[in-house]
Amino acid sequence: MPQSTSQPVASTPADASELAARCEGITKEFGSGQTRVQVLRGVNFSVRLGEMMFLVGPSGCGKTTLISVLAGLLTPNSGSLEVLGKSLNKLRGGRLVDFRAANIGFIFQQFNLLPTLTAAENAAVPLLGQYVSFGRAVKQAGEMLDRLGLQAHKHKYPSQLSGGQQQRVAIARSLVHSPRLVICDEPTASLDAETGQTVMKLLRELAVTPQRAVIVVTHDDRIYKYADRISSMIYGRIIDVTLQGGVASASALAGSPN
Amino acid sequence: MYRIALKMLFGDRAKYIGLVFGVAFSTLLINQQCGIFVGLISRAASVIDDTPEANIWVMDPGVKNLDTIFPLRDTELARVRGVPGVEWAVPYFKAMATVRTQTGELESALLIGADDNSLIGIPARCVLGDPFDLKRPDSVAVAKDAFGKVWRGEEISLGKTLELNDRRAVVVAVVEDLPKFTSSITFYTRYSQALQYTNNGRNQLSFILVKAAAANDPEAVARQIQAQTGLQALTSDQFRKKAIQYVIDNTGIPVSFATVIGLGIIVGVAVVGLMFNLFVLENLKHFAALKAIGIKNRRLLAMVLLQAAVVGLVGYALGLGAAATFFETAGRSPNFRGFYLPWQVAAASALVATFIMLLAALVALRRVLFVDAAIVFRG
Structure with a gap:
């Protein structure tokens, strides 16, 4: 049976040291004066190491803004934010970038692969960003691509790969530097249903480890079965957290009107 | 990265x-x-560069470049020679002439007359013939590039005749000079022969070329010439800059x-x-x-x-x-x-x-x- 709770919700890990991310009372506004828009309205949210957390909700509810805040790409207006035991509110500039480079992996909706790099070179980018030598980084990325079933495609360019293969390269890129938090933005949105299932299966198998958490923003209710928990957002708030097996409840929320 | x-x-x-x-x-x-x-x-200064033997050029005080010349009296040569610090001074003639090419067409040519004795003013590099043959009557030396323009398609050779200002001229030498600003054809001859080609009589001295004595600073000698003769005297370098500046300022x-x-x-x-x-x-x-x-x-x-x-x-x-x-x-x-x-x-x-x-x-x-x-x- 699905287990639901209502806002305010902090998902309830037994031990704070198991937390990959925790935010309390996060608000985020854009613009000022009459054009001011409050996108996040006091979000309480947490994700544990070893789990795959889905973030669902209608368009414009603040999912993308929330993951941007979690990744340290946007600064919240208020609230406290802790990722992997570090308070992101206190990290600034180069230290924040270093933290992100070492600890967070990204999978984007549009893959964002560099068209002039091969699959292996694309997957190696996070390592190159950490000053790993080109040869070593590409070799390591190649091994990750092997695990994702892309042995034969390492030296191909993105334009020579299918959508599913490109997303698998993006998964390799997000995992190659062994981050402890992976943030995925609509990973199946650009894929057909079958390829989407394959990609999610691989992501589930490779990304979720006891030392890593995965946050997936999605509209695709066909992949909810891969989640450990599903947090539903509406109007800049998390209004429901469904534990594993709560697919029906989350589907209903994701499809609900604004 | x-x-x-x-x-x-x-x-x-x-x-x-x-x-x-x-x-x-x-x-x-x-x-x-x-x-x-x-x-x-x-x-604009290639005539000066073609005459490295001289390091001072003497001319009318109003002269600003190598093309607008007011002739000096022949006697000025002796006055310049009398200035202390002058090792030697020789006459130099420069004028435009009309040459009829082999095909009968008329071309404008630069005619340079060098000192009859020393031939200072004739480019040093001779590619054919002997510049000392210029001492023969009606003889001219022609610049290598000009030869092809007067005798189109022919190999350079000696003994060619042509009409220079309606007078006969015989090519006795072919020399290599620097390209000129105003004309693409240049003939060299003796000073006295050049006067005959232009037929302008006496007092046709375009410039006086001077070499300062070894121990003397050319600039100081030029100033001395100017002071003693009232003529304009410039070192080669000064005249070169002046001639180029004239082109820059006036074109x-x-x-x-x-x-x-x-x-x-x-x-x-x-x-x-x-x-x-x-x-x-x-x-x-x-x-x-x-x-x-x-x-x-x-x-x-x-x-x-x-x-x-x-x-x-x-x-x-x-x-x-x-x-x-x-x-x-x-x-x-x-x-x-x-x-x-x-x-x-x-x-x-x-x-x-x-x-x-x-x-x-x-x-x-x-x-x-x-x-x-x-x-x-x-x-």
Whole structure:
């Protein structure tokens, strides 16, 4: 049976040291004066190491803004934010970038692969960003691509790969530097249903480890079965957290009107 | 990351070629036009450069260049010779003459009359014949390039006859001189023979060529000549600068060349700036993704600067190579002889190429440094 709770919700890990991310009372506004828009309205949210957390909700509810805040790409207006035991509110500039480079992996909706790099070179980018030598980084990325079933495609360019293969390269890129938090933005949105299932299966198998958490923003209710928990957002708030097996409840929320 | 920056650049072949072409075109235009300009205005003083034996030129006080001459009295030669510090002084004649070519066409020619005894004023490099044969009546030496213009299609040879100001002249020597500013055909003869060709009687002394005695400073001797004779006396270097300055001040040549060079720079900045900006703009989402992944701004800055530097370097090298090829190829034509690519121009154009690429990179860098990494989540 699905287990639901209502806002305010902090998902309830037994031990704070198991937390990959925790935010309390996060608000985020854009613009000022009459054009001011409050996108996040006091979000309480947490994700544990070893789990795959889905973030669902209608368009414009603040999912993308929330993951941007979690990744340290946007600064919240208020609230406290802790990722992997570090308070992101206190990290600034180069230290924040270093933290992100070492600890967070990204999978984007549009893959964002560099068209002039091969699959292996694309997957190696996070390592190159950490000053790993080109040869070593590409070799390591190649091994990750092997695990994702892309042995034969390492030296191909993105334009020579299918959508599913490109997303698998993006998964390799997000995992190659062994981050402890992976943030995925609509990973199946650009894929057909079958390829989407394959990609999610691989992501589930490779990304979720006891030392890593995965946050997936999605509209695709066909992949909810891969989640450990599903947090539903509406109007800049998390209004429901469904534990594993709560697919029906989350589907209903994701499809609900604004 | 630098290898990635280069792959980004080389991978977008159309833009890379466009960028390199922009820099190369600018570099070529600047070097080619500057080289021609330098070569052209140097011709304004080539008569002086053809006479390295003399280090002082004496002339009428009103003379500003080598082409507008007011003749001196013959007696001035003796007065100059009497000035202390003068080792020797010889007469020099320079005038325009009309020559009838083999096909009957008339051409304007420069006629130079050198000292009858020493032949100072005749270019030192003789490619055929003996300049001392100029002592024979009606004899002239012809410049090598001029020979082909008077006797088209013929190999250079001696004994050719022609009409010079309606008088017979026989070629006894072929010399190699520097190209002149006003005429492409130059004949050399003795001073007394030149007077006969021009038929103007006495007092036709164009210049007096002077050599300062070894122990004397030519500038001091020139001042002394000026003080004692009331004539204008300039060292070769001073006269050279004055003649060139006259061309710069009194012709549209510098403005014309500066316009083309300016356009070259503007086109370079516009084409390269816009294209580099477009290149960065198209890659902006990739730069944003790199930022999100954790690449610091200073490394993105280095990547963009490397891309700009490579474009600048390759474009400059190609442009400079094309300019050098132009001068090497065109220099074989008599009309382009003496035109060359001064190293100072090549160095200045390197600075211009650097300026163009820096400007393009700075505009593009603003976008890269200030791009919001969160755009990667906005589809």
